[in-house]
Amino acid sequence: MISKTVADEFRSIVGDDWYLDSPEDLATYSYDGFLPEFMPDAVIIPAGRDEISRLMQVANREKINIIPRGAGTNICGSSVAREGGMIIAFHRMNRILEIDPESMCAVVQPGVVNADLQKEVASYGLMYPPDPASMFVSTIGGNVALNAGGPRGVKYGVTRDYLLGLEVVLPTGEVIKTGGKTLKNVSGYDLTRLLCGSEGTLAIFTEIILRLVPLTPAKATLQAIFSDLDDAATTVSAIIGSGIVPTTLELIDKVILDVIGDYGGARFQKEAEALLLIEVDGEESLVESQGERIENFCKQRGAVSVERAGTPEEAEKLWQARRTAFGAVASLRPNCIVEDATVPVKRLPDIIRKIVELANKYRLKIGILAHAGDGNLHPLIMTDLRDEDEMRRVDRALEELYRAAIDMGGTLSGEHGIGIAKDRFMTMEFSQRAIDIMRGIKKVFDPNNILNPGSFL
Amino acid sequence: MISKTVADEFRSIVGDDWYLDSPEDLATYSYDGFLPEFMPDAVIIPAGRDEISRLMQVANREKINIIPRGAGTNICGSSVAREGGMIIAFHRMNRILEIDPESMCAVVQPGVVNADLQKEVASYGLMYPPDPASMFVSTIGGNVALNAGGPRGVKYGVTRDYLLGLEVVLPTGEVIKTGGKTLKNVSGYDLTRLLCGSEGTLAIFTEIILRLVPLTPAKATLQAIFSDLDDAATTVSAIIGSGIVPTTLELIDKVILDVIGDYGGARFQKEAEALLLIEVDGEESLVESQGERIENFCKQRGAVSVERAGTPEEAEKLWQARRTAFGAVASLRPNCIVEDATVPVKRLPDIIRKIVELANKYRLKIGILAHAGDGNLHPLIMTDLRDEDEMRRVDRALEELYRAAIDMGGTLSGEHGIGIAKDRFMTMEFSQRAIDIMRGIKKVFDPNNILNPGSFL
Numbered sequence: 085m086i087s088k089t090v091a092d093e094f095r096s097i098v099g100d101d102w103y104l105d106s107p108e109d110l111a112t113y114s115y116d117g118f119l120p121e122f123m124p125d126a127v128i129i130p131a132g133r134d135e136i137s138r139l140m141q142v143a144n145r146e147k148i149n150i151i152p153r154g155a156g157t158n159i160c161g162s163s164v165a166r167e168g169g170m171i172i173a174f175h176r177m178n179r180i181l182e183i184d185p186e187s188m189c190a191v192v193q194p195g196v197v198n199a200d201l202q203k204e205v206a207s208y209g210l211m212y213p214p215d216p217a218s219m220f221v222s223t224i225g226g227n228v229a230l231n232a233g234g235p236r237g238v239k240y241g242v243t244r245d246y247l248l249g250l251e252v253v254l255p256t257g258e259v260i261k262t263g264g265k266t267l268k269n270v271s272g273y274d275l276t277r278l279l280c281g282s283e284g285t286l287a288i289f290t291e292i293i294l295r296l297v298p299l300t301p302a303k304a305t306l307q308a309i310f311s312d313l314d315d316a317a318t319t320v321s322a323i324i325g326s327g328i329v330p331t332t333l334e335l336i337d338k339v340i341l342d343v344i345g346d347y348g349g350a351r352f353q354k355e356a357e358a359l360l361l362i363e364v365d366g367e368e369s370l371v372e373s374q375g376e377r378i379e380n381f382c383k384q385r386g387a388v389s390v391e392r393a394g395t396p397e398e399a400e401k402l403w404q405a406r407r408t409a410f411g412a413v414a415s416l417r418p419n420c421i422v423e424d425a426t427v428p429v430k431r432l433p434d435i436i437r438k439i440v441e442l443a444n445k446y447r448l449k450i451g452i453l454a455h456a457g458d459g460n461l462h463p464l465i466m467t468d469l470r471d472e473d474e475m476r477r478v479d480r481a482l483e484e485l486y487r488a489a490i491d492m493g494g495t496l497s498g499e500h501g502i503g504i505a506k507d508r509f510m511t512m513e514f515s516q517r518a519i520d521i522m523r524g525i526k527k528v529f530d531p532n533n534i535l536n537p538g539s540f541l
Numbered sequence: 542m543i544s545k546t547v548a549d550e551f552r553s554i555v556g557d558d559w560y561l562d563s564p565e566d567l568a569t570y571s572y573d574g575f576l577p578e579f580m581p582d583a584v585i586i587p588a589g590r591d592e593i594s595r596l597m598q599v600a601n602r603e604k605i606n607i608i609p610r611g612a613g614t615n616i617c618g619s620s621v622a623r624e625g626g627m628i629i630a631f632h633r634m635n636r637i638l639e640i641d642p643e644s645m646c647a648v649v650q651p652g653v654v655n656a657d658l659q660k661e662v663a664s665y666g667l668m669y670p671p672d673p674a675s676m677f678v679s680t681i682g683g684n685v686a687l688n689a690g691g692p693r694g695v696k697y698g699v700t701r702d703y704l705l706g707l708e709v710v711l712p713t714g715e716v717i718k719t720g721g722k723t724l725k726n727v728s729g730y731d732l733t734r735l736l737c738g739s740e741g742t743l744a745i746f747t748e749i750i751l752r753l754v755p756l757t758p759a760k761a762t763l764q765a766i767f768s769d770l771d772d773a774a775t776t777v778s779a780i781i782g783s784g785i786v787p788t789t790l791e792l793i794d795k796v797i798l799d800v801i802g803d804y805g806g807a808r809f810q811k812e813a814e815a816l817l818l819i820e821v822d823g824e825e826s827l828v829e830s831q832g833e834r835i836e837n838f839c840k841q842r843g844a845v846s847v848e849r850a851g852t853p854e855e856a857e858k859l860w861q862a863r864r865t866a867f868g869a870v871a872s873l874r875p876n877c878i879v880e881d882a883t884v885p886v887k888r889l890p891d892i893i894r895k896i897v898e899l900a901n902k903y904r905l906k907i908g909i910l911a912h913a914g915d916g917n918l919h920p921l922i923m924t925d926l927r928d929e930d931e932m933r934r935v936d937r938a939l940e941e942l943y944r945a946a947i948d949m950g951g952t953l954s955g956e957h958g959i960g961i962a963k964d965r966f967m968t969m970e971f972s973q974r975a976i977d978i979m980r981g982i983k984k985v986f987d988p989n990n991i992l993n994p995g996s997f998l
């Protein structure tokens with residue numbers, strides 16, 4: 085709870101209009117892409133760094149929990165007030181401060197929407213590669229806090245690979261800068277990458293410096309249908325192992341293909357057990373030759389059909405199945421749990437077999453969508469949170485899935501984060517000592533544990 | 542000092558042959574690529590993780606300083622016993638444990654020499670991109686500890702960009718694992734990248750997981766001579782800004798070109814004020830077209846000559862000047878200080894002008910070598926450490942150089958590290974609060990401050 089005196093202090097910092105505490109406003113910020121709801125005590129929308137610094141001093145003094153939140157699209161529950169407190173929202177800090185095409189970097193405020201930045205830098209012939217599915221609403225600040233990935237990750241990596249520097253407000257209200265505008269920087273400990281993926285638990289970002297790359301002139305988009313899921317999975321590792329680095333290499337299994345068809349999306353041939361969506365980008369000639377090689381790879385490994393887009397419109401059509409998948413799946417049962425356990429690419433066929441086995445064993449409807457090119461799976465568990473028996477089976481299946489992924493050299497989460505969704509599984513991946521070190525780091529930044537407490541540590 | 546009882550304890554862990562304390566042996570480990578000498582009390586060469594864990598328990602109990610050291614090629618003094626103590630050397634931990642071409646990663650021990658790994662992975666059609674000048678002797682463990690860069694950094698980034706996971710022994714002797722074999726991993730704080738570049742102050746690496754990329758089939762190598770240093774510098778940012786991502790883009794100024802000629806290396810035309818060495822790699826057709834575009838760029842911006850290598854032998858010849866530079870410069874005066882202040886690429890012409898100005902102002906002989914494509918400068922200060930007056934002028938010039946680089950949005954060090962070479966300048970780049978956070982992190986890992994104390998924090 086925030087007392088009236090303290091609330092007035094917050095109001096005096098940001099102005100009455102930017103401190104919200106009506107039940108309707110609070111409800112809007114009570115959930116994110118993860119399902120459970122937690123009502124915050126207040127929401128504050130500061131204009132910039134100095135206001136954040138002042139409000140953090142109050143929060144730290146009064147030990148009020150602070151939860152920084154971008155668009156709230158994360159699906160691990162890392163932007164909700166699990167233990168009460170005040171949400172900081174960044175709608176007013178949404179300016180692109182600088183685009184420097186010669187040094188190939190951009191400086192932005194945390195509230196800039198990913199797609200807005202993409203569009204703006206494209207007008208300079210540049211690209212900001214990280215493309216989470218949420219990119220049309222999610223913010224750069226949230227992307228950095230979660231170290232967001234996306235389909236282009238196979239070739240281009242994740243948010244961390246494009247983060248050069250930060251200005252942040254510490255939980256104590258102090259401001260520090262890390263990194264800078266250079267590609268190379270080895271001064272001191274790498275606080276920049278430590279803050280990337282820290283899920284709002286260490287500091288509040290107020291300025292973000294990002295690396296940009298040249299926009300590529302051409303791309304080829306292919307869709308291959310397989311009558312055997314295993315053939316599709318081994319084709320993925322064969323392509324990756326062949327020296328081609330695709331931009332995107334997505335896999336969709338029969339469960340989801342059928343749901344898409346029933347939903348009114350594309351209908352695939354009856355024997356379709358898996359679909360691969362493959363994209364390469366680069367110079368025209370390279371894209372042409374790699375497209376041809378990939379087509380042959382798929383055919384050699386038993387694809388029943390391979391289509392290559394000749395125009396951007398045809399490419400968009402091939403993306404349709406992938407883009408429809410989430411909506412289609414959501415229509416089927418009340419809830420859908422999107423998993424993202426990740427394995428080394430070589431183990432992709434093994435983990436896919438494991439998921440099929442778990443679906444049978446625990447009588448669950450699980451479809452598989454995967455950023456297959458980097459071993460980042462998205463099993464979609466179609467379920468009903470109100471069905472206690474089924475939820476117990478889901479929990480046991482998840483536990484077995486994580487165990488299998490980690491045994492294969494993988495991880496609990498490739499790109500979605502830990503948050504409150506997977507915090508109880510951390511000891512599977514990390515020894516107690518490693519977790520203690522993370523807790524020690526948390527304490528160095530946030531001695532009073534006011535920043536997003538209760539999330540993952 | 543290490544008492545006889547404790548020394549016997551160390552001997553019992555590794556065996557008599559692997560605990561060294563004769564004056565001759567100690568002298569070998571008393572210096573690294575940075576100049577001052579510090580005699581260690583002992584050198585220990587363990588066989589593996591378990592021995593390291595046991596010896597760290599003893600060191601932590603007895604509060605004996607421990608300095609992990611690869612080949613000692615770093616030039617910031619981060620592998621010497623500045624405050625006494627025992628060096629850990631990794632000659633016996635030099636095995637490549639696994640190369641996994643399908644998941645495109647390798648698992649190695651810290652003592653593996655960079656070039657040995659490069660050679661081994663090439664036989665799988667793969668590449669480990671980081672190529673520090675020291676690669677024929679420096680070890681992967683040292684490369685990770687210093688986050689080593691190299692000429693290929695423009696296109697391929699630095700060691701950090703290829704580090705996927707670590708097994709480390711903490712100063713307390715406990716073992717933890719971070720990261721894994723997957724390209725994507727967002728579980729918990731990113732301890733992997735925090736350890737990268739930590740200069741042996743946080744933990745001792747015992748296993749290292751590295752990302753590999755496909756070996757590119759072709760490359761083009763060009764050399765362009767300019768009669769104006771400024772033209773060369775602006776050509777660099779023009780190439781980078783044009784959308785071409787060269788593998789390598791090196792600049793050498795007239796001071797160094799003359800020294801190379803006098804040393805018996807290549808002689809350049811009298812009007813040569815700067816040389817650019819440019820390499821692109823990739824598919825044959827791409828390399829061909831980009832080589833041509835770069836050639837035109839150089840000519841348009843006033844290059845007096847441009848040579849493009851037609852064969853690997855010709856390419857090697859073009860690299861000759863760059864490879865000869867350090868030897869040539871070393872021959873001129875007793876000492877050479879290799880700097881590596883780094884700026885955003887756009888500011889390259891400005892920082893080069895600043896260096897020329899500082900050389901005049903402080904009557905110093907400074908040549909400029911630069912990984913120009915990523916703004917990473919290597920001013921070579923040819924000097925004599927015994928000349929106190931000159932060293933005072935060197936110090937003042939360095940201070941002004943760092944100030945200028947940081948004011949331009951750059952950093953104290955692009956790839957060489959801080960160590961004991963630049964520790965006194967840290968407050969130029971970081972606020973006291975940021976340094977306190979680094980010290981806090983150090984304490985979380987190393988409560989007794991036994992791991993490489995006196996280096997940079």
